[in-house]
Every structure is written in C-alpha cells, then in structure tokens.
Amino acid sequence: MQTRETPRPVLSVSALRKQYGSTLAVDDISFDVAPGHIVGLLGPNGAGKTTTINMILGVLAPSSGRITIEGYDVTTQRAQALARTNFAAVYAPLPGNLTVRQNLKVFGLIYDVPDLDTRIETLIERFDLQRFRDAKCGVLSSGEQTRVCLAKAMLNAPRLLLLDEPTASIDPATARDIRGMIRDIAADGHSAVLWTSHNMYEVEEVCDRVLFVSRGRVLLAGDPKTLPGQHGVASLEELFIQAANEPLSFGTQTA
C-alpha cells in the first residue's frame, strides 16, 4: 500500500500579530497552506484579512510572529521569499495607460523572468488574452482586467499566489471562468493559493479549506463543504453570519 506524505507547506504563518495603537488588527494567527491547495481567508469587514495578506507580502511588518514561504523568512530572507510569491487584487489594477503586453513585459522585467517573451505568449494564451494583447489595460472590462492581473501574477510561476477578492465586481459567468482558471493554477500542484472572498458560494466551490477570521483571530477552520454541518447549520453563509454576530460562542482555533 502506498502512503502519501504530507507535502511541506509553501506558506507557514506562525503566531502572527499586528497592532495599530490600541487596535489589534491581527491577534495570534497561525496557519499553513500546502502546494496544490486553495485556502480561503474569510471574515467580516475589518477582521484582519488584508492586514494578514500585506504582512505575507512583506508590505507591512508584523508586530510579532513569523511568516515563511518555502522555508524562507519574509522578514529576514525577504528577497528569496518574495521571489516565490505573487499577488492579484481588484484594488491593485495594472497601469491603465500600458497595453496588456507592455504591462506583462514591465512586470516580467521587474521579476527577472527568464525567456520573458515566450512566457508572456504562454500566459496570453492561457488566460485567453489574445484579442487584447495590444489594448490598453485601462479600457478593458473588469473581467478582462482580472485575467490580465492573473497573467501578471503567474509571470514568475509563484509557489504562493495571494488573491484578495479576485472575483469582486465580476459578472457570474465571467467569475465562474476565472474560478476555473484559479483552480487550474492550483491543480498542477506547484502553487499554493490563499484567497479572500465575501462570496460564500464561490468559497465552497473553490477552497479546500477555509479560515474564518474575526477581530484578528481564527474562529473556525476546516473544509467548507463539511464545516456548516459540524456546527449544525445548513450553509457556509449561515455559519459566517452566526460567527460574525456571535464570535465569542465559537472560541478561538489553531488552524
């Protein structure tokens, strides 16, 4: 009989805290994301999700705790950690006055991507951007811009892909296509994906595991398909609302 070893996590977050004056935005969060897995980071507005993502990206310094990406410490081995990471979010659009190809070229040069022209052509095809290659990003629709952002995020073949609400403000059919593209990214087993979303339907469909964060702490963690049943509710949305309204009744979990 074959035994499956648990792969070494790509992302490891340990006892992470971030304090702004008297506000504890992130309060002792720990979790791992394994290669090939999509983990959803959920929680109400102000829960600490973006603060957590910004610390993983090295944009914000933690007050305490440790983050490693493929074993590299984001604080002390920043260049190695960030070379293995990429990111896409609606609030971080690509420069609108550059074309799709120009944007991919500029970011590819920043990431020092080998054989860049070939990589760009592969990604233009993969994210179905052939028609838009010479269009300025600023004139593209939200769904098209999201596909360009995903192509940009895959330029350096990241081991860790951070997605902050990647399907926000996108119509349902396009959002489904984009979810499929993100699932394909994880499916080859190279990348780990950390995803934030307020859409419980998509979280249930896409994520292997969810972490529900409230007031900077992980209240719930588990498989989004079985977690509602374990807590005696019918849906993830119901569980989300209950946990957001009555955080104290859920205690705090180690993810």
Ligand SMILES: Nc1ncnc2c1ncn2[C@@H]1O[C@H](COP(=O)(O)OP(=O)(O)OP(=O)(O)O)[C@@H](O)[C@H]1O
């Ligand atoms: N620079 C800052 N200075 C002071 N407080 C901050 C700062 N950034 C965030 N906060 C506070 O930290 C808490 C967590 O904010 P964060 O943006 O991480 O939440 P979030 O879960 O991403 O929310 P949303 O779903 O609305 O994006 C909030 O109370 C917020 O007001």
